[in-house]
Amino acid sequence: MSRSAHPAGPSHGHPVASVDPVVAPLDLAALNPRVWSANVDRLAGELMVAGLSATELAAEHGTPVFVLDTDDLRRRARSYATAFQGGDVYYAGKAFLCTAVAGMIAEEGLGIDVCTAGELVLALRAGVDPDRLALHGNNKSVQELRLAVESGVGRIVLDSHYEIDRLAELAAEAGACPRVLIRVTVGVEAHTHAFIATAHEDQKFGFSLTAGQAEAAVARVLSHRQLRLVGLHSHIGSQIFDTGGFEVAAHRVVSLLARIRDSHGLELPEIDLGGGQGIAYVDGDDPQSAADVAARLREIVERECGLAGLAVPRLSVEPGRAIIGPSMLTLYEVGTVKPIELDGGLVRNYVSVDGGMSDNIRTALYDADYTVVLANRLSSAAPQLSRVVGKHCESGDIVVRDCWLPADVAPGDLLAVAATGAYCYAMASNYNRVPRPPVVAVTGSQSQVIVRRETLEQLMANDVGWDPAVSRVDSSVVVGG
Structure with missing residues (x-):
C-alpha cells in the first residue's frame, strides 16, 4: 500500500491512531527493509x-x-546521482547537515541546497565546490546574498522583487554575474501535511503564476544585466509518494518557459522541479526508487516541452529526506x-x-x-x-x-x-x-x-548574566512626571 497523505491534525489525546489497537504484529522483532537502513x-x-x-x-x-549508517547514505546518494545523470541532484541541507555528511554527499556527485548563511558556511567548510551549491530562502539577508556572491554559489533561487534588486546591487558591487532561478508557485498542492505542502497560493514561497506575478519577476531579473537568469524553480511539497503532482507542476512551469520565449526571445536552459520524495516510516509506506522517479519526471518534462516546441532543459531535483532520512x-x-x-x-x-x-x-x-x-x-x-x-x-x-x-x-x-x-x-x-x-x-x-x-557547560556558555550596576536607575527620576 502506498500512503500519499502524511498524517495531519492534533491527535496526541486520541486513544488510538496509526496502529490497530486489537491486532498486534506477528513478529515484534521484525525489521522491514523499506523502513530500516541497509546494514x-x-x-x-x-x-x-x-x-x-x-x-x-x-x-x-x-x-x-x-x-x-554511512554505507547506506552513500548508496542512496549514488542511486540519485546515477538516476539523474545529465542533470543535477541537490541534497537537502535543511534535512541534516554536518561537515562529514556534506563531504560524503559531494563525493557521491550530488550538490547541496542551503538556505542560510550557517548552512552555506558549513558546506564550504566541508570543501563542497560552491558551484555545486544552491541558495534558497524566502528572506535571504544582505549578508547571506553577499556571501553567496563572493563564494561563487552556483545557483541562487530568487523569491521576491526586493531580493532581485538586492542581489543585483550586490552583484554589481562585486563585479559578479550570479546565475539565478525564479521560484514559482504553480498552484499544485501535494498530498501531504498542510505545513509541508509548499506550492499552493496562500504561503510564503515564490512568485505565483496567477496575475502575472512570475512573469513580472522574470522581466525584473532580465532588467538587471548583473543577473544571469538560467531557469525556473518549483517545489510542490514533501513526503511525496507519486509523481501526479509533478505532472501538473511541470505542465505549468513549461508553459511559463514558453511564454518567456515568446515575450523575451529567450529559452531558459534549466528547470528545477524540487522534490520531496517520500520515505518509509512505517510498514504501509511504499516509496518509489530514484530510478523510477527519474524516468517518470524525464518523461513528463520531455512530453511537455515537445508540446510547447521547446528544447528539453537540464533537469534538477531536490529529493529532500529521501537520501538521509x-x-x-x-x-x-x-x-x-x-x-x-x-x-x-x-x-x-x-x-x-x-x-x-x-x-x-x-x-x-x-x-x-x-x-x-x-x-x-x-x-x-x-x-x-x-x-x-x-x-x-x-x-x-x-x-x-x-x-x-x-x-x-x-x-x-x-x-x-x-x-x-x-x-x-x-x-x-x-x-x-x-x-x-x-x-x-x-x-x-x-x-x-x-x-x-x-554538554551542560556549553548550554550555559552564552548566558552572560546581568550586571545591576549597568542598568541602575536613579530613583529620584519619575517617569512621566
Missing part, C-alpha cells in the same frame, strides 16, 4: 548497525544517540513504564525514554509516524499497545504515538526508532535545557562521532 539487522536477538550492536553503541556513546536511527534508553487504562478496557504502556521532542519534534509538530523496536534483546512476552514518550514537561512530548512493544519492556532497555535522519537533529532544540545528542557514523564495525554531544 541494520539482528544478531542473537540484538539490533546491529553495520556490525555494531545497540548495546555497544549505547555503552560507548550514551543515549540518546543518532546512529548514521532512512540512513539514520535513534537509540534511546527506557526510564519508566506506566500502564494506562483506556476506554473499552484497553491498556496502553507509556514508555518514557531519555530523549523526546528536543531531539525529534516531528511527532508533536506533524503527527509524524515512526517505527520503534526493542533493540537490546529479543522478548517472548506478549505484545502490548504502547506509546513512546519523552522526558520533557509537555503532554505532547511523544516520540512514537502508537506502537506495539513487548509487555516486559523495562527501565534500562534500549529502543531504536527508525528513519530519523531527516529533520530530527536538524530541528533539535535545548528545550528544558536538555543538551542535544551526538551523531555517530557507523561503517565496517567501527563507529565515529561526527557531531559531539552537547
